[in-house]
Amino acid sequence: xxxxxxxxxxxxxxxxxxxxxxxxxxxxxxxxxxxxxxxxxxxxxxxxxxxxxxxxxxxxxxxxxxxxxxxxxxxxxxxxxxxxxxxxxxxxxxxxxxxxxxxxxxxxxxxxxxxxxxxxxxxxxxxxxxxxxxxxxxxxxxxxxxxxxxxxxxxxxxxxxxxxxxxxxxxxxxxxxxxxxxxxxxxxxxxxxxxxxxxxxxxxxxxxxxxxxxxxxxxxxxxxxxxxxxxxxxxxxxxxxxxxxxxxxxxxxxxxxxxxxxxxxxxxxxxxxxxxxxxxxxxxxxxxxxxxxxxxxxxxxxxxxxxxxxxxxxxxxxxxxxxxxxxxxxxxxxxxxxxxxxxxxxxxxxxxxxxxxxxxxxxxxxxxxxxxxxxxxxxxxxxxxxxxxxxxxxxxxxxxxxxxxxxxxxxxxxxxxxxxxxxxxxxxxxxxxxxxxxxxxxxxxxxxxxxxxxxxxxxxx
Ligand SMILES: Cc1cc2nc3c(=O)[nH]c(=O)nc-3n(C[C@H](O)[C@H](O)[C@H](O)COP(=O)(O)OP(=O)(O)OC[C@H]3O[C@@H](n4cnc5c(N)ncnc54)[C@H](O)[C@@H]3O)c2cc1C
Numbered sequence: 001x002x003x004x005x006x007x008x009x010x011x012x013x014x015x016x017x018x019x020x021x022x023x024x025x026x027x028x029x030x031x032x033x034x035x036x037x038x039x040x041x042x043x044x045x046x047x048x049x050x051x052x053x054x055x056x057x058x059x060x061x062x063x064x065x066x067x068x069x070x071x072x073x074x075x076x077x078x079x080x081x082x083x084x085x086x087x088x089x090x091x092x093x094x095x096x097x098x099x100x101x102x103x104x105x106x107x108x109x110x111x112x113x114x115x116x117x118x119x120x121x122x123x124x125x126x127x128x129x130x131x132x133x134x135x136x137x138x139x140x141x142x143x144x145x146x147x148x149x150x151x152x153x154x155x156x157x158x159x160x161x162x163x164x165x166x167x168x169x170x171x172x173x174x175x176x177x178x179x180x181x182x183x184x185x186x187x188x189x190x191x192x193x194x195x196x197x198x199x200x201x202x203x204x205x206x207x208x209x210x211x212x213x214x215x216x217x218x219x220x221x222x223x224x225x226x227x228x229x230x231x232x233x234x235x236x237x238x239x240x241x242x243x244x245x246x247x248x249x250x251x252x253x254x255x256x257x258x259x260x261x262x263x264x265x266x267x268x269x270x271x272x273x274x275x276x277x278x279x280x281x282x283x284x285x286x287x288x289x290x291x292x293x294x295x296x297x298x299x300x301x302x303x304x305x306x307x308x309x310x311x312x313x314x315x316x317x318x319x320x321x322x323x324x325x326x327x328x329x330x331x332x333x334x335x336x337x338x339x340x341x342x343x344x345x346x347x348x349x350x351x352x353x354x355x356x357x358x359x360x361x362x363x364x365x366x367x368x369x370x371x372x373x374x375x376x377x378x379x380x381x382x383x384x385x386x387x388x389x390x391x392x393x394x395x396x397x398x399x400x401x402x403x404x405x406x407x408x409x410x411x412x413x414x415x416x417x418x419x420x421x422x423x424x425x426x427x428x429x430x431x432x433x434x435x436x437x438x439x440x441x442x443x444x445x446x447x448x449x450x451x452x453x454x455x456x457x458x459x460x461x
Contacts, residue, residue, distance in 0.1 A: 005267045006030050008454070009254050011243060011283060012274035013236060014042020016432050016443045018227040019071065020272055023451030025231050026074070032266070033236045034243055034256065040228055040236060043400065046219025051348045052309045053219050056398045059337050059355050060084075060213045061220075061440035066205040067448040068441045078226035080217040084321060088342040092323035093158055094331070094385065099316075099323055102155065114155070119148030127189040136409060139177060140168040146190060158324035161334040164438065165301035165360030166406050167327070175407035178437075213321070215343055240264075245271055247286045247425060270454065274432040276300065276402045277414075284428070287421055294417035297410060298434060302367045303403035304358040306378050308392040313352035315388035322355075323385065327362055333381050334360050354382065354392075361406060367399050404438050411435075429454075 008024050010017045013035035024031040033040065043057035063069060072081055092099035093114055103109035110120055129146055137145075139160060143152040152168065160168045164176065174181040180190065187193030216222040228236060240256040245268075254266040273283060277298040281289065322337035337355040340347035347353040356378060359366045369377075375395050382388045418430045429450060436446040 003253075003265045003267050006032050007268075008032070008270045008272065009034055009252075009266060009268040010272045010274065012042065012432065013037075013040030013238070014274060014432075014443075015044055015224070015440060016447050017042075017272070017274040018224060018231065019444050019447035020274070020431065020451050021231045021235070022071075022074075022227045023448055024455065025235065027451070027455040029455060031231070031235060033231065034240045034254070035236065035238045036240055036243065038239050040238065041221060041224040043403070044220045044224055046221035047396075048219070050309070050393075051311070051351075052353055052394075053346045054307045054309065054339065054353055054396070055220060055355065056305065056307075056396075057400070058220060058440060059339055060215050060342070063208070063210050063212045063214050064439060064441035065445040066203070066209055067445040069205050069208045070448065071444050075223070075226045075230070078229065079222050082215045082217050082343050084213050084342045085344070087319050088321050088338065090320040092320050093154055094323060094325040094329050095154060096329075099385075101320075102324075114150065116148070116150040119150045122148050123151070127192045129189065131184055131188055135174060136172055138169050139171045139173050139180075142173050142180075142184070143168070146184070153326055153328060157328075158326045158335065161327065161360060162324050162357075164404050164406060165303045165334060165357065166404065167361050170361070170406060170408050172407060172409055172411065175411040213342075237264075243283055245284050245286070245428075247428075252427065270427045270429070272429040272431055272450070276432070277405070277434055278402065280430070284421075287425070291417060291421060294410070294413040295430070295434060298414055299361075299406045299408060299410075300402040301361045301404045301406060302359045302364050303400045304367050304374065305398045305400070306356040306358065306374060307394075307396040307398070308354040308356065308378070308382065309347060309394045310352045310354075310388075310390065311348050311393050312350050312390065313388075314390045315352075315382075315386045318352055318386075325385075331381065331385075332363070332366065332377050333358055333385070336382075336386070351393075354386075356381070367401065371397050405433055407438075 007029050008031040010021050010031060010033045013033045017033055018040060021031050021033045045056040047054055047056060091102040093102050095114055100112060100114050103112045126146055132142060132145060139156065140152055143156045157168055160166055164171060183190050183193030187196050239259045243256045246253040252268045252271050254268050256264055258264050277296045280295060281292055318338040318341040320338060321342055322335060324335040325331050325333050334357040339355055340353040374397055415435050418435060422429060431446055431450055433443060436442055
């Protein structure tokens with residue numbers, strides 16, 4: 001049997017794996033991506049049909065890390081960044097049967113019915129409140145302590161639903177929102193910290209990091225296509241079934257079954273795994289079950305994304321980014337994005353495209369409902385919340401059983417287990433959204449930093 005020799009094997013061809021592959025390849029390293037499906041991109045997938053351009057997975061990211069800014073620069077002119085239209089900046093929050101704009105400044109924060117008067121006055125004292133001492137404080141505990149319950153219920157809770165599909169009572173601030181945690185720890189207050197941080201000197205790249213939302217012209221799959229093109233399709237192996245790694249003295253043996261059922265073998269110096277936790281035991285069987293337990297027990301939110309396309313939209317004017325629904329409003333929907341309002345050319349001129357998110361950590365069994373049951377639920381939610389008067393031309397349902405890992409209290413043990421495995425097996429790396437953040441900006445940051453550190457290490461040797 002022929003054995004191929006390579007320097008780096010990246011397991012999983014999602015955004016993390018492809019970005020690692022891209023930067024290793026750019027540094028002239030011999031790298032191959034091994035993906036089990038017949039396409040790369042992982043949860044990122046843009047579908048173009050009948051005048052609509054829609055996403056099956058993430059719709060937008062935030063330009064939230066210098067590494068993402070660098071990647072966009074590096075991939076020019078293969079990709080063109082899109083930012084929201086000026087009329088689509090507002091976020092709506094549902095309260096007692098009505099949408100309200102999420103405040104963006106002091107005046108709107110005082111005027112909004114979302115927060116109680118008690119909390120509006122109390123927020124003035126936020127800069128003077130004591131710094132928390134419990135390092136394992138949940139996001140909910142921290143926000144209640146510093147800002148008040150109504151901020152938790154009508155700003156942070158829906159925001160956490162939108163990002164983590166999670167529960168702020170369970171997410172630990174220092175793991176799930178480290179920037180927020182550090183604002184309090186380093187500056188004593190969110191408000192003081194935000195003001196001081198804005199004044200700190202920044203590199204040119206850091207100056208371009210923002211809270212601005214992005215997509216890519218033509219949809220997020222264009223980013224995947226650009227990365228794949230640059231890596232070279234000859235270096236991307238798809239349809240790799242039953243990938244299993246064996247540890248040898250100074251290298252690894254990677255084995256998989258191809259589409260024709262043939263066993264393919266690679267001798268590899270370094271292996272970088274970017275798949276979700278439950279896939280690890282079969283890929284690295286030489287690591288003990290006991291060691292892997294603290295990684296495989298990561299809890300994931302289940303998410304259903306329902307995309308609705310209307311050739312003609314008759315309903316509320318969709319002049320916003322989308323709407324989020326706080327959990328105690330007890331609806332079947334976490335949030336609705338309005339992609340056709342945010343970006344050009346996502347739906348016909350008179351039409352609309354909606355992306356509705358359902359399920360999440362608080363409603364895990366919704367994903368088990370049939371398509372017909374979900375459609376009935378969705379139609380009634382859209383009629384009630386967006387006053388739609390007509391039925392959509394199409395409804396597409398995408399289910400994710402392992403959508404978003406939750407950075408709960410067990411995360412500390414997970415991060416330690418990953419470090420221990422990496423230390424014990426030199427040349428083995430466990431990346432992906434099990435650590436270092438779940439957003440696309442975090443994924444690119446981790447991937448670029450890992451690739452940079454690996455290529456620097458090699459140069460040193
Ligand atoms: C519905 C949804 C909405 C989201 N919305 C946003 C958003 O609005 N903004 C944002 O910034 N982020 C969002 N995210 C998060 C973000 O999209 C992900 O964190 C990121 O894309 C994950 O990339 P990844 O490469 O780490 O993982 P994945 O995309 O999961 O890729 C992992 C890859 O590994 C492959 N694989 C798995 N097992 C094996 C195996 N045994 N052998 C070989 N290959 C294997 C998979 O097929 C897949 O291609 C969203 C995620 C989901 C699911």
